[in-house]
Amino acid sequence: MKKTHGLTKNDEIKLRWLIVGELATWIGASFIWPLTSVYLNKQLHISLSMIGVVLFFNCAANILGSILAGRLYDKYNPYPLVLWGLGLDAGVLFLMAAFHGWPEYWVWLTITGFLGGWNGTLINSIATSLKSHPGRYVFNVLYFSQNLGVVTGTLIVGYLYDYSVTLLFVIAALLFVVALINALLNYKPIITFHKERLAQKQNGEKHKAEPMPKRNFILTMVFFATLAMTWLMYMNWESNLSVYMVSLGIPFHMYSLLWTLNAGIIVVMQGILARFPNIFKNLFHQIIFGIVMFSLSFITLVFAKDFAHFALSMIILTLGESTAFPAIPAYINDMSPITSKGKYQGYNMVASGVGRAFGPLFGGMVIDQAGYISFFWVAAILIFLMIVIMIPTYLKVRKGLKIYK
DSSP: OOOOTTOOTTSSOOHHHHHHHHHHHHHHHTTTHHHHHHIIIIISOOOHHHHHHHHHHHHHHHHHHHHHHHHHHHHSOHHHHHHHHHHHHHHHHHHHHHOOSTTHHHHHHHHHHHHHHHHHHHHHHHHTTOOSSOHHHHHHHHHHHHHHHHHHHHHHHHHHTTTOHHHHHHHHHHHHHHHHHHHHHHOTHHHHHHHHHHHTSSTTOOOOOOOOOHHHHHHHHHHHHHHHHHHHHHHHHHTHHHHHHHHTTOOHHHHHHHHHHHHHHHHHHHHHHHHOTTSSSSHHHHHHHHHHHHHHHHHHHTTOOSHHHHHHHHHHHHHHHHHHHHHHHHHHHHHSOGGGHHHHHHHHHHHHHHHHHHHHHHHHHHHHHHOHHHHHHHHHHHHHHHHHHHHHHHHHHGGGOOOOO
């Protein structure tokens, strides 16, 4: 494959090492987020409303970390940035293992939120430097790795939680140490890439980020709005749906089983998309398919009264998640100039973070005022409206889009 931007075989990180980093960090992170609400409520006796505040701080810090990391990636050498991020995350998790009472747990969780946004944005930004594989393939594989990590982490955490919370934090910290060592040894090519990127500046002028073309920017903003809206509704699967299912007489462990189903389907779907990357004509078609599935999943929830129907809704939802979520950052990568790829990958994380931060609150307000069925219709309609906005916008700007490969 023809190289661009002057890349040689020595200035590109191997995709497999990015995969190793994703697996280690996502398994480690999956030791923390599933147990947070249960641990704070059952062991530290923190109220559910206060837990909501703690999770909001975590998401807000994640957004801040994403913005900052994206900006710094475009201006500075990413190698020390990613090493500091992974190293500090490991250090904070060791501190959580030693001190996990209240309110220090809140402090540690906020810091890990910041570092999660920082590390996630840097990994996505570094992935944009890979030219030995198509962008669609790279982001599908990374998304596959993330969810394989989630599957592994959430399966293990359920068994270790009853044994020792401290052990969970120690293992999570050690996994970040593995990610740090992997980065230390295998991410050095990004230094050369950064030097070549700086060398492209003209006549010693100050290195400035090339602005995204107007048509690219318009479509990118629509994608960000769609991502935020989708996550706003999706987060209610992780929060309010458990209460709804239990109120229908479905045991809580069956609700947990839905997430095993979710993660398993994602792993399978990402394997299929990685093996057959041209199932969809282009990335925009893949995004539209995914968002349609998201909307349809909430419509099916209107009629769900037993586990089988909830499982069907989850399958439809997962088809949307596994197609739209990796396609959006891949398309944004294609539309981003080389000097501002980190910034827009950071904004991609921000859009997701905004939806995650406000999703449970928004859903809870609608449910309190109008009930679950009304919320399902609201979610389906608002997500579908994003499709109504995306398609005309794409048709209007597509001929003038500038693609950066």
